[in-house]
Amino acid sequence: MKIINNENTFSILFFLILFIIIYFINFFFGSAIFERTVTNLFIYIILVVGLQVFMGNSGILSFAHIGFMSIGAYSSGLLSMPIKMKGFVLRDLYPIFENVAFDPILSILIGGIFTAIIAAILTLPLMRLNDAAAVISSFALLMVIHSIVVGWSAVTNGPRTFFGLPKATTLEIALIFSFLTVIFAFVYKNSKFGLLLRASRDNDIAAESIGANIVYLRWFAIIASAFLAGIAGGLWGHFITSFSPKSFYLKETFLVISMLIIGGSFTVTGAIAGALLVTIGYEFLRWTEKVIKFSDAIKFEFIGLTEIVLSITIIIFLITKPKGLFPFKEIGDTINKIIKKE
Amino acid sequence: MKMLEINNLQVNYGPVIAVKKVDLFVNQGETVVLLGANGAGKSSTLLSIAGVANKLLGKVKFSGKDITKFSPEKILTLGIATVPENRDIFPDLSVKENLVLGGYINRKKNNILQDTIEEVYNLFPILSERNSQVAGTLSGGEQQMLAIGRALMSKPKILLLDEPSLGLAPTIVEKIYEHIEQLKKDTNLTILLVEQHAMKALSIADRVYFLRLGEIVSSGKASDLKEKTDFKKIYFGE
Amino acid sequence: MFLQYIVDVLSLGSLYALFALGLVLVYGILKLVNFAYGELVLVIGYSIFLLKGSPFPWFFMAGTAILMSILFSIFTDYVAFRPVREKSVTAVLITSFAFATLLQNAALLLISAKPKNVPMPSFLSDSVQFLGVITPVRNLISIFVTFLCLIIFYQFMKRSTLGLAMRAAATNFNMTRMLGIPANLVITSAFAMSGLLAGIAGTLWMSKIANVFPGVGLEPLLIAFIATVIGGMRSVHGAVLGGFILAFIDMSFNYLLPQDILKFRDVFTFSIVILILLIRPQGLVKGPATGIRT
Numbered sequence: 001m002k003i004i005n006n007e008n009t010f011s012i013l014f015f016l017i018l019f020i021i022i023y024f025i026n027f028f029f030g031s032a033i034f035e036r037t038v039t040n041l042f043i044y045i046i047l048v049v050g051l052q053v054f055m056g057n058s059g060i061l062s063f064a065h066i067g068f069m070s071i072g073a074y075s076s077g078l079l080s081m082p083i084k085m086k087g088f089v090l091r092d093l094y095p096i097f098e099n100v101a102f103d104p105i106l107s108i109l110i111g112g113i114f115t116a117i118i119a120a121i122l123t124l125p126l127m128r129l130n131d132a133a134a135v136i137s138s139f140a141l142l143m144v145i146h147s148i149v150v151g152w153s154a155v156t157n158g159p160r161t162f163f164g165l166p167k168a169t170t171l172e173i174a175l176i177f178s179f180l181t182v183i184f185a186f187v188y189k190n191s192k193f194g195l196l197l198r199a200s201r202d203n204d205i206a207a208e209s210i211g212a213n214i215v216y217l218r219w220f221a222i223i224a225s226a227f228l229a230g231i232a233g234g235l236w237g238h239f240i241t242s243f244s245p246k247s248f249y250l251k252e253t254f255l256v257i258s259m260l261i262i263g264g265s266f267t268v269t270g271a272i273a274g275a276l277l278v279t280i281g282y283e284f285l286r287w288t289e290k291v292i293k294f295s296d297a298i299k300f301e302f303i304g305l306t307e308i309v310l311s312i313t314i315i316i317f318l319i320t321k322p323k324g325l326f327p328f329k330e331i332g333d334t335i336n337k338i339i340k341k342e
Numbered sequence: 343m344k345m346l347e348i349n350n351l352q353v354n355y356g357p358v359i360a361v362k363k364v365d366l367f368v369n370q371g372e373t374v375v376l377l378g379a380n381g382a383g384k385s386s387t388l389l390s391i392a393g394v395a396n397k398l399l400g401k402v403k404f405s406g407k408d409i410t411k412f413s414p415e416k417i418l419t420l421g422i423a424t425v426p427e428n429r430d431i432f433p434d435l436s437v438k439e440n441l442v443l444g445g446y447i448n449r450k451k452n453n454i455l456q457d458t459i460e461e462v463y464n465l466f467p468i469l470s471e472r473n474s475q476v477a478g479t480l481s482g483g484e485q486q487m488l489a490i491g492r493a494l495m496s497k498p499k500i501l502l503l504d505e506p507s508l509g510l511a512p513t514i515v516e517k518i519y520e521h522i523e524q525l526k527k528d529t530n531l532t533i534l535l536v537e538q539h540a541m542k543a544l545s546i547a548d549r550v551y552f553l554r555l556g557e558i559v560s561s562g563k564a565s566d567l568k569e570k571t572d573f574k575k576i577y578f579g580e
Numbered sequence: 581m582f583l584q585y586i587v588d589v590l591s592l593g594s595l596y597a598l599f600a601l602g603l604v605l606v607y608g609i610l611k612l613v614n615f616a617y618g619e620l621v622l623v624i625g626y627s628i629f630l631l632k633g634s635p636f637p638w639f640f641m642a643g644t645a646i647l648m649s650i651l652f653s654i655f656t657d658y659v660a661f662r663p664v665r666e667k668s669v670t671a672v673l674i675t676s677f678a679f680a681t682l683l684q685n686a687a688l689l690l691i692s693a694k695p696k697n698v699p700m701p702s703f704l705s706d707s708v709q710f711l712g713v714i715t716p717v718r719n720l721i722s723i724f725v726t727f728l729c730l731i732i733f734y735q736f737m738k739r740s741t742l743g744l745a746m747r748a749a750a751t752n753f754n755m756t757r758m759l760g761i762p763a764n765l766v767i768t769s770a771f772a773m774s775g776l777l778a779g780i781a782g783t784l785w786m787s788k789i790a791n792v793f794p795g796v797g798l799e800p801l802l803i804a805f806i807a808t809v810i811g812g813m814r815s816v817h818g819a820v821l822g823g824f825i826l827a828f829i830d831m832s833f834n835y836l837l838p839q840d841i842l843k844f845r846d847v848f849t850f851s852i853v854i855l856i857l858l859i860r861p862q863g864l865v866k867g868p869a870t871g872i873r874t
Contacts, residue, residue, distance in 0.1 A: 007615035061670045112830045125858055131669060132613065133857045136809065140850040140857075143802070147846040250798070254681055261674060301694065311682035318678075319663040384656060394754055430755040432748045437616030442741070443748055447760045449741050 011332030042174035046181045048259045050228025052271035053220045058200035062138040067215035072230025073237035076111030077165045082102040085164030092154040093132045093310035104168030109236030115230025127218040129188045149245045163242030169235045185268040258314045264324025269331045351387045351400035373533040375543045378553035384536040392424040393417045421499030423485035429489040431476025444495030462491040483514035500532040504517045507539040558575035584713045589831045591719035593742035594726030597823030600807035602777035604819035606712045606749040609770045615676035620649045646779035653775025684794045685830045695793040709855025718787045745830025798843040812863030
C-alpha cells in the first residue's frame with residue numbers, strides 16, 4: 001500500500017480544509033476566549049493524535065502519555081525561560097542552565113526531542129509486556145515521572161508553580177504543528193511500520209512469522225508518540241505560561257484517554273474527532289458552570305459538573321460504541337467512496 | 343420420549359464455523375455416541391447443549407422445552423450435567439471439595455449431599471481413598487473419575503461426556519469405561535458421549551452419530567455398525 | 581528501638597494487607613482491575629462525616645459507613661463492570677477509572693473541595709507504652725482487627741460453600757457455572773467482600789488521617805495496586821504478603837533516608853513494580869493453576 005494513497009490524501013486534505021475553516025471562523029468572528037479555546041484545541045489534537053499513534057496501532061493502553069507531556073513542558077520551559085526569570089523561579093538551578101535562554105520554538109523542539117530520548121530509554125524494556133502488565137507498567141511510569149517532577153525542585157520548582165515562560169504559542173503556530181502532526185500520523189499509519197504493528201495488534205504470532213519484530217515496532221511507535229506529547233507539552237507550556245506538576249496527572253490522563261476512546265482509537269480521524277467533541281463539550285459545560293454561578297439563579301456551585309458529565313459520557317460510550325465514533329474508516333476512506341460512486 | 347433434541351445447530355468461534363448443521367436426539371435411558379475426528383465439531387456440539395458455546399442457529403430442546411438460550415447454570419438445574427474435554431477439575435481444591443461443588447444445587451439438603459458423595463465413592467473407590475488430596479495431584483485417570491463423579495453429584499437426568507479417553511493410557515481407558523458401564527447398570531442414566539476412540543465408545547453405545555467437518559454424515563444403531571467395518575470410511579471420509 | 585520498628589511495620593502492613601486483599605478478590609475472579617476501588621475509602625470518609633452530629637454512637641456510624649462501602653462496591657460492578665465485561669479488558673479499566681472520577685467529583689460537587697474533618701473516638705489517638713514501644717492505640721487495633729479479619733476470611737474461603745465457589749470461580753469461571761453455581765452470585769459476593777475489606781481498612785485509614793477530601797482514595801488505591809503486583813495478583817496470600825512487604829519498604833525508607841531523598845520514595849516503589857512486571861509478572865506468590873492442560 002502506498003504511503004500517499006487516495007484515502008490518505010483525502011483525509012489530510014479534509015483536515016487541512018477543516019483547520020483553515022476553524023482559523024477563519026476565529027479570524028472573523030472569534031473573541032479572545034474563542035481564540036484561547038481553539039489554540040487549546042489544536043494543542044490537544046497534537047496530544048491525542050500522538051496517543052493514537054501508539055495506542056491505535058499497537059492496541060496497548062498507555063497511561064504514561066501525560067507524563068511525557070510534562071517532560072516536554074518543563075524541559076522546553078527551562079530552555080526558553082528568560083534569564084532574569086530563572087534566577088527568580090528556580091533558585092537552585094544548575095549553573096549550566098542559569099545563563100541560557102533559547103528561542104521558544106527552538107526550545108519546544110528540543111524539548112520534544114529530549115522527551116523522545118527519555119521515552120526511548122525508559123520504555124524499551126516495557127515493550128515486550130502484554131495486556132494487563134503493559135498497562136500497569138505504563139501507569140507506574142506515569143507515577144515515576146510525576147514523582148521525579150515533583151521532587152526535582154532544582155529544575156522544576158517542585159510541587160510549586162513553574163512560571164515565567166514566554167507566551168510564544170500563537171494560534172497559527174499551534175495550527176501548523178497540529179497539521180504537521182496529522183500528516184505524520186497518516187503517513188505513519190500506512191507505512192511499513194504502522195502496518196506491521198497493526199498486524200501484530202490483531203495477531204502477534206502471525207505477524208512475527210512475516211518478520212515483524214514487535215518489540216521494536218512498539219518502541220518506535222511510543223518514541224514517536226512521546227515526541228508528539230513532548231511537543232504538545234512545550235506548546236501548551238508556552239501558551240499558558242505557568243503550570244505545576246498537578247497539571248500533568250490523573251485528571252488530564254483521563255481527559256486525553258476519554259478523547260481518544262470516544263473518537264475511536266483505531267483511526268486518526270477518531271482521535272481528532274474525540275479531541276474536538278470533548279473540547280466543545282468541556283468548554284460548554286465550564287461555561288454552564290460559570291453562567292449558573294454568575295446569574296445567581298441557583299445558589300449552588302457546580303464545580304465538578306464537567307467531570308461528572310464526561311465520566312458518564314465515557315461509560316455510555318464504552319457500553320454502546322466501544323470502538324468509538326470512527327472505529328475503522330478514516331474520513332478519507334468515506335470521501336473516496338463517495339467520489340467513486342459518482 | 344426424546345429427552346434431548348438438537349435441530350439445525352450451527353456454532354461458531356469468531357469467523358470459524360465449528361458446527362455447520364447438526365440434528366440429533368437422545369431418548370431416555372439411551373447411550374448415544376457422537377463420533378468424529380479432531381475438529382469435526384463434537385466438543386462444540388456438547389458445549390452448545392451445556393450453554394457455553396456460541397450458537398448461531400438452531401434449537402436445543404430438553405424434554406420438549408426449548409433451552410437454546412438458557413444460561414449454563416440454568417441448564418444444570420434442569421438435569422444436564424457436563425464433563426468437559428479437559429476434565430476441568432479445580433486443581434487447588436481437594437477431591438471432596440470438588441464433589442461438594444458438583445452437588446451445589448443440593449447443598450441445602452444435607453443428607454442428599456452426603457448420600458450422593460457416598461454413591462460416588464462406591465462407584466469410584468479410589469476417590470474415597472484420595473478424598474482430602476488436592477485434585478491437581480491426581481493422575482489423569484483419577485481426575486477423569488473425579489470429573490465424572492462431580493457431574494453425578496447434581497443427580498442429573500442426562501450426562502454429557504466429552505472424550506473421556508483423552509490423554510489416558512489404554513488400561514486406564516478400560517477402567518473408565520468399566521465404570522461408565524457400571525453406572526449405566528446401576529442408574530439407567532441417559533448418556534451422550536463424544537469420542538474419537540471409536541471402539542470403546544461403540545461397546546457401550548445404543549446408537550451412534552458420525553460427525554465430519556461440522557455435519558452429521560451417518561447414524562444408526564450401534565449393534566448394526568459393529569458388524570460393518572466400513573465405518574472407518576465414514577469416520578475418516580475416504 | 582527495633583521493637584518499635586516492628587510494631588510500626590506491622591500496624592502499617594496490616595492496613596496495606598487489607599487494602600490489597602480487597603483488590604485481589606475481584607481481580608482473582610474476574611481478571612479485571614477495579615480502578616474505582618480506592619473510592620471506597622472516600623465513601624467511608626464522607627459517610628462518617630455526614631453522620632457527624634447524629635445521636636448515634638461511633639460504632640454505629642462506622643458500621644453504616646462500612647455498609648455504604650459494600651453497597652458502593654456492588655454498585656461499581658453494575659455500573660462499570662457488567663455492561664462492558666465481555667467487550668474488552670481495556671474497556672473495564674477505563675469505565676472503572678471513569679466511575680472513580682465520577683465519585684470524586686460527586687463529592688466535590690455535593691459536599692466540598694475542602695478537606696472535612698472525620699470524627700474519630702479520641703481514645704484511638706491515645707498512646708500506649710509497653711516494652712519501650714510507644715504507639716497510638718489505633719495501631720494496635722489495626723493489627724488486631726486485621727488479624728481477626730484474615731482468620732475469618734481464611735475460614736470462610738476454606739469452609740463455606742460460597743467461599744469454595746469463589747475459589748473455584750477464580751480458577752475456572754465457566755466450569756463453575758456449568759456446575760450450576762450462579763455466576764452473578766459469585767461476582768456480587770466478591771464485590772461485597774471487597775467492599776467490606778476496603779471498608780474496614782478505610783475506617784482504620786480514616787482513624788489515621790482524620791480527614792476526608794475528594795482525592796482521598798488515590799493513595800489507598802496505589803497501595804493496594806503496588807502490594808498486589810509485588811505479592812501476586814492472583815493469590816490471596818500474595819496480596820497480604822505484598823501489603824506487609826510494601827509497609828516494610830515504606831517504613832524502612834521513612835526511618836533510614838534523609839528528607840531530600842525521601843521525596844523520591846514513590847519513584848523507588850513504582851520502579852519495583854515495573855521490575856517485578858518485567859522479571860516475575862505473576863508476583864512473589866504464584867496463584868492457582870489455571871487447570872487447563874495444554
